Amino acid sequence: MSRFTTLLSFALVFGTALIPPPVKAAEPAPLAIQGYDPVAYFTLQRATPGVVQFGYEWDEHRWQFSSAKHRDLFAADPVRYAPQFANFCAVALARGEVLPANPEYWLISDGKLYLFGKSKGPDLFRQNLKLNIERANQHRSMLPAH
Numbered sequence: 738m739s740r741f742t743t744l745l746s747f748a749l750v751f752g753t754a755l756i757p758p759p760v761k762a763a764e765p766a767p768l769a770i771q772g773y774d775p776v777a778y779f780t781l782q783r784a785t786p787g788v789v790q791f792g793y794e795w796d797e798h799r800w801q802f803s804s805a806k807h808r809d810l811f812a813a814d815p816v817r818y819a820p821q822f823a824n825f826c827a828v829a830l831a832r833g834e835v836l837p838a839n840p841e842y843w844l845i846s847d848g849k850l851y852l853f854g855k856s857k858g859p860d861l862f863r864q865n866l867k868l869n870i871e872r873a874n875q876h877r878s879m880l881p882a883h
Contacts, residue, residue, distance in 0.1 A: 770800035773840035776807035826854035831872040
């Protein structure tokens with residue numbers, strides 16, 4: 738009996754012991770800020786949807802950009818462009834609540850991007866900017882882990 742026949746017989750007798758289990762596909766990373774381009778807030782001064790072809794994975798999320806240039810700027814310094822409280826409303830967090838943000842409502846202050854859940858969020862946050870930033874940072878631990 739050849740070596741191959743012996744191995745084949747062994748595999749048939751003992752079943753799938755020699756056949757590796759199928760590799761489970763990794764779950765795709767969650768989409769950051771609903772697919773909006775975080776760099777566009779800084780360069781275009783507007784909320785701009787990104788596209789899949791200009792995607793980049795960072796911090797356990799998939800980020801999308803409106804151009805390769807924006808993707809490359811983000812990849813070089815993601816902390817500079819990422820929103821301060823991920824996908825969560827800065828006003829709500831300042832109040833001790835965790836609510837999702839809408840990327841259409843935003844504010845850049847001191848070079849940092851903040852997102853809000855409602856259209857009045859940026860104005861409310863600006864009313865006492867320093868205190869709101871301080872309170873939101875104090876409540877940062879309330880945010881869910883990735």
